[in-house]
Amino acid sequence: MTINSITKSLLLTCVAALLIAGQTARAETELTVYTAVEAEDLARYAETFNKDHPDIKVKWVRDSTGIVTAKLLAEKNNPQADVIWGLAATSLLLLKSEGMLEPYKPKGVEKLDKKFVDKGAVPTWVGMDAWVAAVCFNTVEAAKHNLKPPKTWKDLLDPMYEGHLIMPNPNSSGTGFLDVSSWLQMFGKDKGGWEFMDGLHKNIARYTHSGSKPCKLAASGEIPIGISFAFRGAKSKAQGAPIDIIVPDEGVGWDMEATAIVAGTSKLEAAQTLVDWSITRKANEMYNTGYAVVAMPGVAKPVEHFPDNLLEKMIDNDFEWAANNRKAILAEWLRRYDSKSEAK
């Protein structure tokens, strides 16, 4: 082997190495994204995003809100996620108070409804769509039991509903918690709200673990009335369940699905690209397929089977109050309703 050939082969190696390096640089960044978005929507979300950003691959880690939150908290000192896309804002507030989120002001954030953006100087999370409480009312079963459709929350206190009502347990379900925190905000945090729930408790057949179950149970006639959320109700109705979705007059609690960057991610740039994209008009239109209320005003088209007065009935939800009082509220709820619920 001559010097020349050595130089040649060295050169070739260098070129090859450069080529490979160039390849990897152009090749995709993979983001680990934690989410609680319904399984059937995930592929569509990633696909739409990849149309604009083919170089960023989304690796979904999906579970229910409670489990994703527990997982994130458990990984507090060793975060595995890069981005959270589609988790309840109340959960994100919890993570924020643990210092687990990276503040970032996404491009175009000013176009969003203020309600949907974190109040911090540099926001740590931005909302996607709202997830609104509603009552699923099975007309067939109600007729069997002679139940009138309730118009307001307070209507549900009527003794005729006794044993015909079901709602999620706020200790295990995000939907349950948003119901409870909205009643406290609407009817009085110290007394009124609890008095309402005392009355409601008399009529409740049982509390479920998950938030979608009451509506599905109402849809299958297992119980005439399920306190759940509108999105679930619309889906069940589309499947042919004999239910009406009722939005009580006093107003309804809501939470939003939101997006945030996990502090400590090594792929900050790609994460920021994803968050920027997640608040674009296109993304909002994408959320609108399932959700009637989205973060960007003027985007939402009515969704089939969704009650049309939903937006005006959404209460002015104080997320910060709810997050900071969550523990106390849940403890009080447990004391009042869970310890009473032994065998009849």
Place this chain on the structure above:
Amino acid sequence: MSTDAAALAGRPAAPTIKAKTSRDDRIMLGFILVICLYLLITLAFPLYAILSKSFSAFSFNLTNFEFQVDAGEGWSEPLSAAELNRQTGAYSDADLATSSDGRLSVVEFFPDFSFRSPTLYRIRQVNPQSSFLYGSERIADTEWHEYSSNDFRRIVLRPAAALGLENYRTYFSTPSLFRSIENSLWIATISTIITVSLAFGFAYALNRSQMRFKGVFRLVAMIPILVPSLLPGIALVYLFGNQGMIKGLLLGESIYGPIGIVLGSVFFTFPHALIIIATALAISDARLYEAAIALRASRWKTFWTVTLPGARYGLISAAFVVFNLVITDFGLPKVIGGQYNMLAVDIYKQVIGQQNFEMGAVVSVVLLIPALLAFTIDRIVQKKQVAQLSARSVPYEPRPNRRFDSICLGYCSLVAIFIVGLIAVCQYAALIKFWPYNLSLSLNNYNFEVMDGGGWSSYFNSIRLALYTALAGTLVVFVGAYMVEKINGFVATRSAFQFLAMMPMAIPGMVLGLAYIFFFNDPANPLNGIYGTMGILVICTVTHFYTVSHLTAVTALKQMDREFEAVAASLKQPFYRLFSRVTVPVCMPSILDISIYLFVNAMTTVSAVIFLYSPDTTLASVAVLNMDDAGDIAPAAAMGMMIFYTNVAARLIHTFVSRNLVRRTQAWRRQ
């Protein structure tokens, strides 16, 4: 031991004779130590982690926060929150004990606080060990931070972690939590009494009558082992729920609650009780019955004085096994328990619902106590049973008796209808389009991709898990059992190993799963990498079902005379040649039994893996739970039935393979 030592102490020390350890023994010791280490890492250390987690309490450390107030006359002297609390009595000690999610409002320290007043406030931490929140902004430094009174009301303190008994104090002062102890004990006791009585009747009919279809009944009785424990719960919803097919039978009682839990528990624990009791009845001595007849004792008297006492150890053992299964089961009360709180479900609620890992650990420790007690008593009882058998026993041969046989047939048919009925209901429900409004048949419920739980991939993950568990588990268990059974000397190591091998049976799955989170998810743990992989699921499942597999292996190995080893040694054959050429082929039936046991349980287990699966390793059994949780009950039933059919297929393959292998390897048994 100690008396010997005392006796020896007076005499001059005699040279102790010690058996020389051979090379084989040292290699075997190496194996034992490796498997001991495995059990330490997968069992003892995680349990220690959960125990220490339960003592990791969170409380507000008031001495760490200082305040200054400016009511227009300049800043006051800094006062600590502890001092302010002493002055105002705003919070009691109980208020200061909290969980990791605790928040404490600060305005309570200032009785004359008004958010409209022009007063300014300052707050700081003395040491950066905890933090406070302004709204949801986390502030963890030690600087002074200044706020107007309107902003100041948004300040809340966050707790710091410390070691202590606070969690236990909170647990026992929260009625909704500690009432679960009573509920769990009550349900477990009732279920035990019913299951053991039913199983005794069934076993009695199988052993003591000449009724027909015994083979069918034996098969049917084993069905519940093949399905997850929560499947009967789903069937009960379809039978007795508000839209149930035969809801009227409950006379207006709700199936959601104790009734449902007990019915479902009887279903899924029945085969476990039956196996133990049937074994106990099978070994009874015919000579006692001959004596009873000779003494002209009535059948009734014979039953009470011969049959029952003969089976008493089996009955006690079955009772404790059932009790343990019911009290540690999680899936069933989750599905059908309604508002009736049970310990195992509490762990799930604390961890998943409230992210309160510490309280989850406390409930786990509480759940460990009855489980450990039941286990210990059972072990003591089982040791006594061995003395029952004697070499002169004559097996009892039942004589035909038409009336008695038809009663037995009727009774067993009823039990069989109960078992087959629940399974059939699940299959029927899975095929209905939209219960109860559209009863046309469809396969829609098998479209798992659009539901929670991970879709069809969770089903294939489960099969992978079951195969890996069966392979790895059988290997580890059998090698471990062989080494510990055949090694010479090393008494202390052997008994330590035996103890470790027995422990998993006493550990509820939920506790094991949670313990794994604490132990393996710790970034400081070098094994952290397996967290979230299939590996941790396999390890967890092998460990969870270690004991029964180990006992099966030991029983098989005990049947082999130790002289095999002696002969091999005298022929200068190393132990591994003996192991592979003789021991393994001879024990093949038991090895296959262990692997099918591990396979079936890996398919159906929920409790241990519920905390450990990751999005890439979702499991069918967990999917059943999650789909039911989301209200997709029919798809949950559909997935449950997939597990059932898979296990049936595995059983059939197992039977087929065993028959062939037995023909090939066990020809020597047929003299």
